[in-house]
Amino acid sequence: MSTSEGQPEVHSGQKAGGQEVRERRLHPVTPLRRAWAPVTVIAGWGVHDPHQAQEQLTKLTATTLLTGFAILVPAASLYGFLSWWFTHFAVTDSELRIRTGLLFRRTAHIRLDRLQAVDVTQPLLARVAGVAKLKLDVIGADKKDELAFISESEARALRAELLARAAGFAPETAHEVGEAPVRRLLHVPPGVLALSLVLTGATWGSLLAALVVPPVLWFATHSLWTVFAVGVPLLGGAATRSVGRFMGAYDWTVGDSPDGLRIDHGLLDRAHETVPPGRVQTVHIVEPLLWRRLGWVHVELDVAGSSQSVLIPVAPRAVAETVIARVLPGVTVPASLPRPPRRAGRCVPLWWRGYGLAVTDTVLAARHGLLRRSLALVPHAKVQSVRLTQGPWKRLMRVADVHVDTGADKTVTARLRDAEEAAALLYAQADRSRTGRRDARPDRWMA
Amino acid sequence: METGTAPEDEPVWAGLPPGLLRMRRLLLVVWLGFLTLATGLLLGLLAGPGWALFALLPLTLLLWGWVLLGRNWRSWRYAERADDLLISRGVLWREETVVPYGRMQLVEVTSGPVERHFGLANVQLHTAAAATDATIPGLDPAEAERLRDRLSELGEARSAGL
Numbered sequence: 001m002s003t004s005e006g007q008p009e010v011h012s013g014q015k016a017g018g019q020e021v022r023e024r025r026l027h028p029v030t031p032l033r034r035a036w037a038p039v040t041v042i043a044g045w046g047v048h049d050p051h052q053a054q055e056q057l058t059k060l061t062a063t064t065l066l067t068g069f070a071i072l073v074p075a076a077s078l079y080g081f082l083s084w085w086f087t088h089f090a091v092t093d094s095e096l097r098i099r100t101g102l103l104f105r106r107t108a109h110i111r112l113d114r115l116q117a118v119d120v121t122q123p124l125l126a127r128v129a130g131v132a133k134l135k136l137d138v139i140g141a142d143k144k145d146e147l148a149f150i151s152e153s154e155a156r157a158l159r160a161e162l163l164a165r166a167a168g169f170a171p172e173t174a175h176e177v178g179e180a181p182v183r184r185l186l187h188v189p190p191g192v193l194a195l196s197l198v199l200t201g202a203t204w205g206s207l208l209a210a211l212v213v214p215p216v217l218w219f220a221t222h223s224l225w226t227v228f229a230v231g232v233p234l235l236g237g238a239a240t241r242s243v244g245r246f247m248g249a250y251d252w253t254v255g256d257s258p259d260g261l262r263i264d265h266g267l268l269d270r271a272h273e274t275v276p277p278g279r280v281q282t283v284h285i286v287e288p289l290l291w292r293r294l295g296w297v298h299v300e301l302d303v304a305g306s307s308q309s310v311l312i313p314v315a316p317r318a319v320a321e322t323v324i325a326r327v328l329p330g331v332t333v334p335a336s337l338p339r340p341p342r343r344a345g346r347c348v349p350l351w352w353r354g355y356g357l358a359v360t361d362t363v364l365a366a367r368h369g370l371l372r373r374s375l376a377l378v379p380h381a382k383v384q385s386v387r388l389t390q391g392p393w394k395r396l397m398r399v400a401d402v403h404v405d406t407g408a409d410k411t412v413t414a415r416l417r418d419a420e421e422a423a424a425l426l427y428a429q430a431d432r433s434r435t436g437r438r439d440a441r442p443d444r445w446m447a
Numbered sequence: 448m449e450t451g452t453a454p455e456d457e458p459v460w461a462g463l464p465p466g467l468l469r470m471r472r473l474l475l476v477v478w479l480g481f482l483t484l485a486t487g488l489l490l491g492l493l494a495g496p497g498w499a500l501f502a503l504l505p506l507t508l509l510l511w512g513w514v515l516l517g518r519n520w521r522s523w524r525y526a527e528r529a530d531d532l533l534i535s536r537g538v539l540w541r542e543e544t545v546v547p548y549g550r551m552q553l554v555e556v557t558s559g560p561v562e563r564h565f566g567l568a569n570v571q572l573h574t575a576a577a578a579t580d581a582t583i584p585g586l587d588p589a590e591a592e593r594l595r596d597r598l599s600e601l602g603e604a605r606s607a608g609l
Contacts, residue, residue, distance in 0.1 A: 139575065304575065384550045385579040388543040395541070405576035430531050430545040434605075 021097070023090045027131045027149045030087075031080030089147055091161060096136065098145060108145055110138055112166040116279050116305040120155050120272040127270065134158060139305040139407075159274065163259040166276060182255040182262050185323050188313060192296075193249055196314035197242050199290040201372075206238035249313040256326050263311065279303050280327050281382045281408035283311070285320065287373040299324065302408035328379055334358035334365050337375075343397045344416035357414040357425075362436070364404055364429065366414045376412040378404055380429070380436030388426045390419070402426060458526035458533055467585025468520040470565040472513060479509035525583050530605065532572065532598065534581055546581050549605035550574045554598045556591045570594050 060068075087100040096110040117137035126132060131149035138145065150158065160179045197203055214231035221227075250267035260276035282302035291297070297320045299312040311327065312320055321333050337356030344352040354370035364383070367375045383404050390400040400422035402414045417425065487502030518538045526533040535543045553573040562568065568591035572581035586594065 384574040384576040385544060385546040385581065387545070387578075387580070388541075390541045392539045403578070405574070405578040407575040409575070409577050411576070411578045426543060426545055430547055434530050434547045434549060 021090045021092055023088045023099075026084060026087055026089070026147060027151050027154075028084070029129050029131055030149050031077065031084045091158070091165070093165070096162060098147070110136055110145060112162060113168075114138055115162065115166045115276065116303050117276070117309075118159050118162060118274045120159055122152070122266075122270040124268040127268075131155075136162075137303065137305040160259075163274065163276065167259065180257040180259040182257045184253060184255050185326060186252075186254040186312060186315060186319060188249065188252040188315065190250060192314055193246060193252070196291065196296060196298075197246055199294075200288060201290065203238070203242050206234070206241060210234040210238045245313075249310070252313055254312065254323055261311075261327060263309075265313075273309065275301065275303055281378070281406040282410060282412060283324055283328060283377045285324075285333070285375040285377070287317075287375075289371045292373075301327070302406060302410050304407045304409070324377070328363065328377065331362045331377065331379065332360065333375070333377065334360055334363075337365060337367050340399060340416040341418050344399050347394055347397055347399060347416055352416055355415045357417060359425070359429075359432075361432075364412070364414070366404075366412050368413075368415060378406055378412050380432040382406050383429065383433035383436075386426055386429045386433070388422055390422075395419075402429070404429065458528050460524045460526045460533075460535075463520060463523045463583075463585050464567075464587050464590075466565055466567050466587070468516060470561065470567060470585070471516045471520070474561075475509060475512050475516060479505050479512065483509065523584070527594075527597070532581065534583060542580075544579070544581050546572055546574060546579060547605070548598065548601040551598060551602040554595045554602070556588075556595050558588070568592075570598075572598065 082102050086102050089098045098108045119135040120132050122132045132152045132155035133148040135146045214227045217227050247267040252265040255262035263273040284300040286298040295317050297317050301311045337358045356367040358365045363377045385405045387403040398419045399416045400419045402422050404412045482505040483502050487499045491499035522538045523536045531547045555571040558568040567585045568588045570583045570591050
């Protein structure tokens with residue numbers, strides 16, 4: 001299999017709406033990825049259960065091993081080649097079509113105006129080979145549809161074209177629009193990132209567990225093997241988690257472009273995410289206990305069709321707020337969030353002090369958490385339904401919870417509000433969510 | 448529109464038809480009545496008449512359930528306002544849901560075999576958020592269909608994406 005920068009061949013055109021649709025194949029290195037699969041499965045098994053793996057390996061003779069490989073490797077290559085050969089994709093005026101599958105055929109037509117996010121990711125090996133993976137977020141799909149792999153330049157061009165078409169540029173010009181200019185909003189320096197990880201409770205927790213558990217086990221069992229078997233994975237896990245987070249968030253850059261929000265990050269595995277305008281359903285501002293003195297925050301996004309994604313791994317609050325103002329136009333983070341009434345303390349002792357709620361004319365902001373404060377901002381236009389719940393004890397205390405359901409299939413809750421306030425909020429929020437919709441941007445934001 | 452005559456902020460509440468209560472109570476009486484009889488007879492014949500008093504357990508459950516079902520049924524109500532649908536329910540654990548018509552993705556009318564026998568149908572609203580739990584159970588099929596048509600019509604008129 002050649003790994004040259006060959007242009008994927010143009011396949012026989014398919015008639016669609018009287019117009020030729022150019023079908024393309026993935027990059028020729030793709031089969032190599034598939035060929036790896038059985039090897040990684042065996043390696044994973046070996047790592048997961050080393051003792052048994054070794055036992056099984058000693059049973060095998062050299063000849064069985066060789067014949068095994070002689071069958072496995074060509075079979076895997078053939079599978080990889082065939083799955084590559086039978087995978088095609090094409091971009092039409094309104095859709096991205098992916099045709100794949102050897103035995104079980106699958107044809108996916110992805111409507112571009114419903115596109116929620118486009119990611120270009122490059123694992124380390126893919127960077128070496130000069131290829132990239134294109135992932136697409138669509139509402140309702142359980143997992144991201146992806147094109148893996150296509151050449152790096154092609155991935156960028158395709159992303160630009162998909163976003164241009166999704167934005168509503170005329171079809172003839174869509175592939176000539178090119179990459180939208182990016183204006184950098186934020187860059188996280190490595191020093192700040194490292195310090196923020198040091199100040200994270202999870203890092204210390206796993207490190208502490210890794211340091212405390214092995215000696216305890218030694219005193220309990222006096223068996224060196226048990227200590228190693230538990231201590232090494234614990235220590236390794238603690239290290240890989242922190243180092244992994246550092247490498248994943250290294251060189252974190254947030255940019256603003258007409259295509260939407262650009263997030264680029266990664267040390268070894270690079271990822272370039274794009275969230276088109278108006279797709280953000282909820283913004284979470286998280287403030288861990290140890291960061292509070294430094295005034296740093298962590299910001300996450302809820303986008304329909306994908307799991308929660310990080311917008312800013314760490315940044316000073318003021319900087320984060322300016323970025324949020326770009327993500328949710330016209331939104332200011334409310335400064336003061338009134339707490340629930342004192343009697344709420346009889347429902348949730350102590351932690352009630354962390355709850356807070358504020359409603360501005362653009363967002364509903366609800367806070368929870370005492371040590372690790374988390375503030376959720378929901379634009380009124382993104383509210384799908386509003387619910388009020390009240391159990392017997394809360395009724396006695398004359399408090400109630402108000403839940404706001406968003407399109408990202410997440411719920412934000414304003415906890416333990418005064419019952420009358422909650423009832424008023426229920427109706428007012430429903431009205432606001434209806435009227436907030438009127439000045440929302442259209443799905444095709446450039447049309 | 449029916450709600451047009453009422454002031455905006457005062458919803459016109461509608462309760463559920465009595466058919467649902469009848470069905471639930473009948474099912475309760477059938478199952479727990481059977482259980483009461485079975486316990487009373489089996490224990491009375493096999494272990495002695497004193498043991499037959501255990502049959503009082505399902506019987507009290509039956510009476511209690513009878514009252515509970517009534518209270519729960521009375522607590523359910525819904526209102527069609529000009530721009531949104533309200534559903535309120537629950538006695539101890541109260542819940543009130545507001546769904547703007549423009550957010551509805553799908554309106555469903557479902558009816559199981561037992562419900563069909565009693566002439567009942569459920570209307571369920573789906574929005575993009577799965578947490579939206581907007582179901583109106585035990586409606587008259589004609590009313591359910593009217594509600595479905597009206598809701599989808601209003602939803603179309605006020606439609607909005609995500």
